[in-house]
Amino acid sequence: MRTQVGIVGAGPAGLTLARLLEREGIESVVLEDRSREHVEQRVRAGVLEQGTADLLVEAGVGARLQREGIVHRGIELQFDGERHRIPLGDLTGGRSIVLYGQTEVVKDLVAARLESALPLLFEVEDVTLHELDTDRPRIRFRHDGADRELECDAIAGCDGFHGVCRPSIPPGVLRTFEREYPYAWLGILAAVAPSADELVYAHHERGFALLSLRGPELSRLYLQCRPDEDLDEWPDERVWDELQQRVALEGRSLAEGPILEKGVTGMRSFVAEPMQHGRLFLAGDAAHIVPPTGAKGLNLAIADVRVLAEALVSSFRGDATGLHTYSARCLARVWRAEHFSWWMTSMLHRTPGDDAFDLRLQLAQLRYVASSTAAATSLAENYVGLP
Numbered sequence: 001m002r003t004q005v006g007i008v009g010a011g012p013a014g015l016t017l018a019r020l021l022e023r024e025g026i027e028s029v030v031l032e033d034r035s036r037e038h039v040e041q042r043v044r045a046g047v048l049e050q051g052t053a054d055l056l057v058e059a060g061v062g063a064r065l066q067r068e069g070i071v072h073r074g075i076e077l078q079f080d081g082e083r084h085r086i087p088l089g090d091l092t093g094g095r096s097i098v099l100y101g102q103t104e105v106v107k108d109l110v111a112a113r114l115e116s117a118l119p120l121l122f123e124v125e126d127v128t129l130h131e132l133d134t135d136r137p138r139i140r141f142r143h144d145g146a147d148r149e150l151e152c153d154a155i156a157g158c159d160g161f162h163g164v165c166r167p168s169i170p171p172g173v174l175r176t177f178e179r180e181y182p183y184a185w186l187g188i189l190a191a192v193a194p195s196a197d198e199l200v201y202a203h204h205e206r207g208f209a210l211l212s213l214r215g216p217e218l219s220r221l222y223l224q225c226r227p228d229e230d231l232d233e234w235p236d237e238r239v240w241d242e243l244q245q246r247v248a249l250e251g252r253s254l255a256e257g258p259i260l261e262k263g264v265t266g267m268r269s270f271v272a273e274p275m276q277h278g279r280l281f282l283a284g285d286a287a288h289i290v291p292p293t294g295a296k297g298l299n300l301a302i303a304d305v306r307v308l309a310e311a312l313v314s315s316f317r318g319d320a321t322g323l324h325t326y327s328a329r330c331l332a333r334v335w336r337a338e339h340f341s342w343w344m345t346s347m348l349h350r351t352p353g354d355d356a357f358d359l360r361l362q363l364a365q366l367r368y369v370a371s372s373t374a375a376a377t378s379l380a381e382n383y384v385g386l387p
């Protein structure tokens with residue numbers, strides 16, 4: 001088999017890249033080790049920056065997003081028993097975010113790929129990369145019980161944090177930067193109308209909580225918990241009780257409903273530099289991870305492949321400059337998002353062992369963001385996404 005771009009991973013990064021290349025007449029093959037059902041059901045991110053939503057619309061996969069996505073022009077910070085609105089739109093010249101689940105983004109992209117009858121192979125096994133520093137890199141894998149080899153002009157490593165592409169880069173090439181956090185998020189998806197009109201980021205002595213949503217009758221709620229939290233210790237009543245304690249305000253309790261999904265998400269910051277080696281280009285979670293507090297993971301993945309698609313198209317037309325500068329261009333945005341995600345996380349979570357001094361610092365920062373137009377603007381422009 002031969003193609004122009006071999007794409008490993010059918011998450012948001014890999015599928016969006018395939019779509020952008022298709023629009024420019026560049027061939028690609030997408031290889032995914034899980035089933036279609038699995039990738040379409042995996043509940044993850046749900047906040048799209050305006051630039052991400054615009055790109056999906058421009059790529060011709062945004063019709064349902066435009067119909068069903070919920071546009072938000074503000075978020076709320078809750079602390080000291082009060083909520084303070086950050087008017088994202090007013091502070092950023094009218095920019096906004098769109099609430100639309102990553103599951104839906106992936107379903108739309110898979111449907112478009114299949115409609116175009118272009119290669120998207122699910123349940124491939126034993127993916128390995130070869131000859132990355134030649135101009136004919138190869139991907140070997142098993143599919144339908146047969147060994148296959150795919151010769152490419154370039155390989156896009158879009159296979160997430162635990163994928164095979166980043167570890168295929170020889171030792172000594174990459175430099176990695178990492179921070180683990182001593183807490184995680186217990187997230188639920190509940191069949192109940194959201195209790196707030198906008199996202200609520202709540203700072204509380206018992207720990208952080210977040211009210212989010214996936215639709216008019218679907219709430220997505222999170223609680224700060226231990227990284228090794230045992231879900232068996234969290235029956236539904238305990239989850240609701242803890243959420244009520246952290247988020248309910250006087251006279252405004254949280255509407256409860258059946259819990260459809262429950263899981264613990266670890267929190268990590270991670271960057272691998274550079275995001276390329278020879279003819280392999282890493283994109284999305286394969287190259288970097290942010291804690292979810294800033295809602296940046298999915299948006300960074302899409303931003304990377306926008307740059308990569310442009311660079312690949314130019315290179316096939318004779319100008320390889322964009323491929324040489326791919327990593328540097330992406331890393332500038334990645335590090336800004338890393339800082340913002342770390343900053344939001346540090347401001348809102350209680351760290352085990354923190355003393356009263358740390359708590360006072362967090363509250364001072366929250367009061368400053370809620371009362372200073374300059375500080376609120378800084379949060380807003382990062383949240384809606386920098387150009």
Ligand SMILES: Cc1cc2nc3c(=O)[nH]c(=O)nc-3n(C[C@H](O)[C@H](O)[C@H](O)COP(=O)(O)OP(=O)(O)OC[C@H]3O[C@@H](n4cnc5c(N)ncnc54)[C@H](O)[C@@H]3O)c2cc1C
Binds near residue numbers: 102265284
């Ligand atoms: C549980 C969870 C909750 C999250 N919640 C949020 C959130 O609330 N907000 C937010 O902004 N971000 C969140 N994120 C982060 C966000 O979902 C990711 O940043 C986003 O999925 C990145 O997209 P990606 O395409 O780079 O990687 P992925 O979505 O991880 O896609 C990688 C794909 O590669 C496939 N793959 C892996 N290994 C191989 C292999 N060897 N061969 C072939 N295919 C392979 C995987 O099956 C997967 O389909 C969350 C992440 C997780 C894990």
